[in-house]
Structure formats: structure tokens, C-alpha cells
Amino acid sequence: MLPRRFRVASTRHDNHDTLTVHLEPCDGAPLAFAAGQFTMLQVFGVGEVPISISGDPRGSGPLQHTIRDVGSVSHALAFAAPGEVLGVRGPFGTGWDVADGKGGDVVLVAGGIGLAPLRPALLEICAERDDYQRVSLLYGARTPSDVLFGDDLRTWAERHRITVEVIVDRGEAGWTGRIGLVTQLIGKVAFGADRRLALVCGPEVMMRQSAVALVARGVDPSRIRLSMERNMKCGIGLCGHCQLRELFLCLDGPVLAFDRLEPLMARAEL
Amino acid sequence: MDTRILTTDGLQALVDALQTRGFHVLGPAVRDGAIGFGPVREVADLPAGWGDEQEAGHYRLRRRDDPLLFAYAAGAQSAKPLFFPAQEVLWRARHDANGVHPTPPDPEAGADGPVAVLGVRSCDLAAVGIQDEVLLGRRYGDAAYALRREGTFVVAVTCSHPAATCFCGSMGTGPRPGAGTAPAAPYDLAMTEVLDEHGHRFVVEVATERGGHVLDEAVRAGAAVPAAGPEDLAAADDVAARAAQAMGRQLDTSGLKELLYASAESPVWDEVATRCLACANCTQVCPTCFCTDVRDVTDLTGALVERDRVWDSCFGAEYSYIHGGSVRASTRARYRQWLTHKLASWEDQFGMSGCVGCGRCITWCPAAIDLTAEVAALRHDGGGRRDGP
Numbered sequence: 001m002l003p004r005r006f007r008v009a010s011t012r013h014d015n016h017d018t019l020t021v022h023l024e025p026c027d028g029a030p031l032a033f034a035a036g037q038f039t040m041l042q043v044f045g046v047g048e049v050p051i052s053i054s055g056d057p058r059g060s061g062p063l064q065h066t067i068r069d070v071g072s073v074s075h076a077l078a079f080a081a082p083g084e085v086l087g088v089r090g091p092f093g094t095g096w097d098v099a100d101g102k103g104g105d106v107v108l109v110a111g112g113i114g115l116a117p118l119r120p121a122l123l124e125i126c127a128e129r130d131d132y133q134r135v136s137l138l139y140g141a142r143t144p145s146d147v148l149f150g151d152d153l154r155t156w157a158e159r160h161r162i163t164v165e166v167i168v169d170r171g172e173a174g175w176t177g178r179i180g181l182v183t184q185l186i187g188k189v190a191f192g193a194d195r196r197l198a199l200v201c202g203p204e205v206m207m208r209q210s211a212v213a214l215v216a217r218g219v220d221p222s223r224i225r226l227s228m229e230r231n232m233k234c235g236i237g238l239c240g241h242c243q244l245r246e247l248f249l250c251l252d253g254p255v256l257a258f259d260r261l262e263p264l265m266a267r268a269e270l
Numbered sequence: 271m272d273t274r275i276l277t278t279d280g281l282q283a284l285v286d287a288l289q290t291r292g293f294h295v296l297g298p299a300v301r302d303g304a305i306g307f308g309p310v311r312e313v314a315d316l317p318a319g320w321g322d323e324q325e326a327g328h329y330r331l332r333r334r335d336d337p338l339l340f341a342y343a344a345g346a347q348s349a350k351p352l353f354f355p356a357q358e359v360l361w362r363a364r365h366d367a368n369g370v371h372p373t374p375p376d377p378e379a380g381a382d383g384p385v386a387v388l389g390v391r392s393c394d395l396a397a398v399g400i401q402d403e404v405l406l407g408r409r410y411g412d413a414a415y416a417l418r419r420e421g422t423f424v425v426a427v428t429c430s431h432p433a434a435t436c437f438c439g440s441m442g443t444g445p446r447p448g449a450g451t452a453p454a455a456p457y458d459l460a461m462t463e464v465l466d467e468h469g470h471r472f473v474v475e476v477a478t479e480r481g482g483h484v485l486d487e488a489v490r491a492g493a494a495v496p497a498a499g500p501e502d503l504a505a506a507d508d509v510a511a512r513a514a515q516a517m518g519r520q521l522d523t524s525g526l527k528e529l530l531y532a533s534a535e536s537p538v539w540d541e542v543a544t545r546c547l548a549c550a551n552c553t554q555v556c557p558t559c560f561c562t563d564v565r566d567v568t569d570l571t572g573a574l575v576e577r578d579r580v581w582d583s584c585f586g587a588e589y590s591y592i593h594g595g596s597v598r599a600s601t602r603a604r605y606r607q608w609l610t611h612k613l614a615s616w617e618d619q620f621g622m623s624g625c626v627g628c629g630r631c632i633t634w635c636p637a638a639i640d641l642t643a644e645v646a647a648l649r650h651d652g653g654g655r656r657d658g659p
Contacts, residue, residue, distance in 0.1 A: 001360045001361070001374075001577075001579075002360075002361055002372055002373075002374055003372060005369070005370070005371070026369075044363060044365065044370040044372070044566075044575050045365070045566050045567075045568040045572060045575040046566060047564075047566055048564065048566075068593075070593045071593060074593075085369045085370055087370075087372065229592055230590070230592060230597065231588075231589065231590055231591055231592050231597070233562065233563055233564050233582075234562070234564075236409070236410035237408060237409065237410055238404075238405065238410060238412055238560070238562070239561060239562045239563070239564075239582070240560060240561030240562070240582070240584070241561065241563075241582070241589060241590070243607075243611065243615070245531075245610065245615045245618075246615040246618035246619055248619070251408075251409065251410075267534050267535070268603075269597060269598045269599060269600060269602075269603035270534065270603070270607075
């Protein structure tokens with residue numbers, strides 16, 4: 001339960017309420033992780049929360065977490081000054097295992113901040129792009145100003161042959177793109193008949209509706225992976241908070257296949 | 271089996287021998303109008319002549335007209351807090367010019383030495399076994415718990431006077447240590463208290479080599495610890511058999527996991543939610559509940575930082591809070607989570623039930639909610655019929 005010490009190297013403002021914090025290990029030993037894993041990130045004396053890692057799992061750069069400023073701990077994390085030392089435990093949980101999609105088509109569906117946990121998977125695909133067939137990213141945001149990682153989206157589309165479709169709940173002056181729900185895009189995405197893999201991350205209701213739409217497109221529920229969010233206090237299966245019936249989402253998840261999750265997600269307040 | 275006889279003087283010699291070995295001896299004690307655990311230096315510290323009366327939402331100590339030392343059922347707390355305290359420090363740090371450097375507390379500081387627990391009843395022994403699996407048997411263990419459990423000396427006791435709220439017989443955990451079907455924590459000695467025409471004595475089963483050595487040390491200190499005779503063994507068997515008959519409640523465990531899983535949308539949850547106060551008492555007295563929260567504490571200057579772990583309960587609103595609200599906003603969902611975890615998903619997670627049948631959640635519920643009655647209601651409702659194929 002003892003955290004490692006990481007120093008804030010820099011912070012990038014992604015949009016009006018979301019920042020990406022870059023951390024360097026005080027002891028010099030980088031933190032190896034798999035795309036989709038999270039850490040327990042803490043501001044000493046304030047609190048600790050689970051945050052997915054948003055950086056490149058193959059890179060040697062700083063450890064990246066993209067944080068939405070919505071609570072006291074996330075605020076303290078997002079606005080930690082360069083030089084400040086934060087506590088890091090982990091990495092914990094299951095990853096996307098995106099390499100399992102090699103040889104086939106991959107569709108990634110993101111809602112809001114859900115793009116951040118998918119970013120390492122996208123970077124992993126970009127690094128070995130030729131090993132995959134068609135890759136699509138369907139990304140829903142509230143408004144055009146909420147869109148994250150704009151530079152990445154352009155790079156992925158222009159340099160890595162990833163079909164990037166962005167849709168927003170509400171438009172703004174100058175927005176010429178789509179307006180609506182991300183689930184609408186699933187009906188049009190280009191898919192082969194076999195070896196398809198879908199990775200979905202966003203609010204729970206959006207993930208469930210996306211998974212249902214993907215199943216309707218003929219994707220096997222065992223090939224649809226969702227990243228689940230629950231309250232977590234330990235990250236190691238001891239505190240009990242993240243239980244979803246028999247699952248400890250910190251150990252068994254956060255990434256789980258839809259065939260396992262479907263009966264549990266169908267129950268309100270489970 | 272090596273079985274010996276201790277008189278009350280012999281029991282004192284056992285306590286002395288444990289103390290000589292450096293053990294901090296804990297046993298049942300009357301505290302705040304209930305049986306709890308406290309230090310035992312002399313046999314006189316034990317609750318001689320005390321019994322209890324338990325029902326749903328009801329607990330009273332009662333004076334008995336005999337000198338029995340263990341003639342009561344499950345006390346207000348099990349042995350759980352001895353190894354898994356309600357609050358503990360995870361780490362402390364001083365915030366200075368060099369930054370923050372968290373360090374775990376010195377495990378030796380403030381400790382009274384290894385613990386010997388006297389009078390752990392069978393249900394609670396099973397509960398310690400369950401906690402061992404939960405906290406030590408998986409990928410990540412609880413180091414502080416492991417340290418506290420290490421070397422613990424256990425003198426178990428046969429439950430001779432089960433309460434009206436007891437159902438260890440249904441859960442396979444009692445009333446006699448070692449005789450249950452459910453896995454239990456190891457013990458060194460197991461005693462059955464007997465009072466008959468041959469006198470007041472303890473029939474002691476020696477379960478470990480160490481247990482035998484401690485009894486030998488009591489003998490060297492002058493105590494008489496004779497081998498048990500056939501009449502002693504028969505008397506002890508009789509105590510356990512009568513206790514098994516006196517179990518106040520039952521829980522039909524057949525197909526329990528399937529019943530609970532199939533009953534997720536049962537109206538029984540709505541009904542129990544009209545009575546449940548979501549007060550968390552059941553989880554605070556449960557000998558197997560293990561959920562915890564963390565609290566960050568700083569001094570006024572912010573220079574001293576401490577991270578504490580405290581017991582938590584799935585009945586709290588904050589327990590399931592994520593940005594946007596609590597996953598389990600209703601009392602209905604929280605009671606469903608607690609009962610389903612205890613009796614069903616625990617099996618999937620740990621290969622065993624999370625309930626030992628001690629009845630504490632029934633006794634200490636201020637609304638007198640009885641999980642055996644709620645399970646019966648779910649069975650009556652048919653669970654699967656409503657919801658299944």
C-alpha cells in the first residue's frame with residue numbers, strides 16, 4: 001500500500017476541464033504498463049483515485065495520466081505544480097490486449113474522457129499498423145470544445161490510416177461535423193466478416209448501448225471489450241469497493257469482455 | 271487423539287504458561303454490557319456465571335446460577351478486530367524541503383507481543399479462516415494482517431449455549447471446533463467446558479505439537495493435566511450434541527448462490543428496504559466483512575501526513591460513489607449487494623460461503639432484520655421463476 005514517488009514534469013491542458021499530467025519517477029525506474037491498465041494516483045494528504053494511463057506503453061517518455069477535474073482529488077492531481085511529488089501505485093488491472101486484434105479489423109469506440117484509456121491502445125496499433133486491417137475510432141464528445149487529443153486525432157487519421165469519426169452532443173459556432181450519439185456511428189463503420197475486435201470506453205450506458213449496437217453488427221460479444229469504472233480504494237482486490245457481483249473490477253477488470261459483463265450490466269444498481 | 275482434562279486451576283496454569291512464553295493472552299470479557307475480547311491474566315477475568323439472551327435486534331447479558339465460564343453465544347465482536355483492526359495506519363510522512371517520503375509504521379511499535387486467543391468459538395474460528403483466505407490467499411496480500419496472524423496461539427472452545435439467532439449448524443462451522451464441514455483457521459487446543467457430577471472441568475483436545483508443549487509446561491508448573499477418560503469424552507460429546515440441537519435458527523443453503531443470482535429483481539429487496547436503515551451495524555459485527563476505506567489525515571500545518579485504513583460498509587452511500595453519483599443509490603440495492611455477496615458471489619470469489627452462521631447481523635440489527643428469514647422469503651418468492659428462463 002506504499003506508493004512510489006513521481007515528480008510532475010509538465011502538464012498539458014487538453015480542454016476546459018481536462019489535463020494530462022506527465023510524471024517522472026523520483027527513483028529513475030520507469031513504470032512498465034499494458035494499454036488499458038490504471039494506477040492509483042495520489043496527492044499526499046488529499047487523497048488517491050484510480051486513473052487510467054494515457055501514454056504510450058512502448059515509449060520511454062514520462063508516465064501520462066489524463067485527468068478530468070471533477071472532484072477534490074482529481075482537481076489536486078490535475079493542477080499539481082511542476083516539481084510536486086505525487087504518489088503512484090500500480091499499474092493494476094487487465095489491459096485491452098489489442099495485439100489480439102492483429103490480422104483483423106479493429107474498432108475503438110470512445111465517449112468523453114473514455115478516449116484517454118484507449119489512447120495507449122491506439123498508439124500500440126500505430127506502432128505496428130501494418131499488422132492490422134481496417135482500424136476505426138468512433139469518438140463522441142459533448143461539444144466541439146470537449147474534444148480531446150486533437151493533434152493525435154489528425155495524426156492517427158493522416159499518418160496511420162485510422163478512420164477517425166468524431167460526433168458531438170451539441171454543436172458550436174463553426175462546427176461542421178456530426179451531431180448526435182456515438183452509437184449512431186457504429187451502424188456505418190467498415191467491418192470485415194471475421195477477426196474483428198471492438199474496444200469500448202466511456203460512460204457505462206454509452207458502453208452498453210455501443211456493445212449492443214456492435215452485437216447487432218455481428219460482432220461476437222466475447223470480442224467486444226469494455227473498461228468498467230467503479231469506486232476503488234486499494235486497486236488490489238482488498239477494499240471491496242469495486243465489486244460487480246463476483247467480479248473485483250480492479251483485478252478481474254477494468255477491461256472485460258461483453259459476454260461476461262452483459263448479464264451484470266443489465267441490472268440497475270448492481 | 272490426545273485429549274486431556276483441565277480444572278479451573280489447570281486453566282490458570284495454561285494462561286500462565288502462555289504468558290511465560292511471551293503471549294499477550296486475550297479472551298472473553300464483559301464489556302459495556304456485552305461479551306467482548308479483553309486481556310486475560312487470571313481465570314477470574316473470564317465471564318464466570320454470565321450467560322446471554324439474543325434475538326433479532328436484542329442482546330442482554332444474564333446472570334447464571336452456575337460457575338460456567340463460556341456459557342454464552344457469539345459476543346458483540348468476533349476475533350476479527352484482533353487481527354484486522356477497525357482503524358490502522360498504512361503510512362506516515364513528513365512534508366519538508368526534500369518532499370514527502372511515506373514510510374509504513376513500525377510493526378513492533380506498541381505491540382504487546384504475539385497474541386494467544388482463549389475461547390474462540392467454532393463459528394469465529396471459521397470466520398478467521400475465511401479472512402485468512404480473503405486477505406492472504408490471493409494475488410495481493412495484506413502484509414499487516416499477515417504479521418498479526420503469524421504465530422497466533424488459538425485455544426478454541428465448543429459453543430455450549432447457542433443463541434436463538436445462531437445457525438452455525440446450517441453453515442457447517444460448529445458448534446464444535448474441528449467438527450464442522452467448512453474450512454476453519456487452525457487452532458492449537460480446543461476445549462469443551464463440562465459441568466456434571468464429576469465436577470467443573472475442560473476436556474481439551476490437543477491439536478498441535480505446540481499446544482501439547484504448553485500443556486506440558488503447565489504440568490511442570492505444578493498443574494494436574496490428566497488424560498481424559500471415556501466419561502469425560504462422552505460428557506464433551508454430549509455438550510456439543512445438545513448445542514447442535516439448541517441452534518435457534520436454520521438457513522437452507524441448497525442452491526443458495528443460484529437462488530441469490532436469480533433473485534436480483536425480486537420484490538423481496540423492496541420490502542426489506544422499507545425496514546433496513548442502512549446503518550451498517552450488520553457489517554460492523556460480521557466476522558467476515560472485510561471492506562475498507564482510506565482516510566488522509568494531515569496536521570494543521572500540512573507537514574505531517576498520515577494515511578489510515580478504516581472499516582467500511584457496503585451500506586454507505588459513498589461506498590459505491592463515482593463521479594456522477596452512487597452506483598447503489600437505493601437501500602434496496604445495498605441490502606441486495608450485502609446479502610448476495612455474503613451468500614453467493616463470495617463462493618465465486620473465494621470458493622466458500624461468506625457466512626458462518628454466528629447470527630450477529632440478526633442480533634445487532636436495530637430493525638431486527640433476519641437474513642435467514644430474508645433468504646426464506648426469496649425462496650418463497652421463487653427468485654428464478656420471476657426472472658429466469
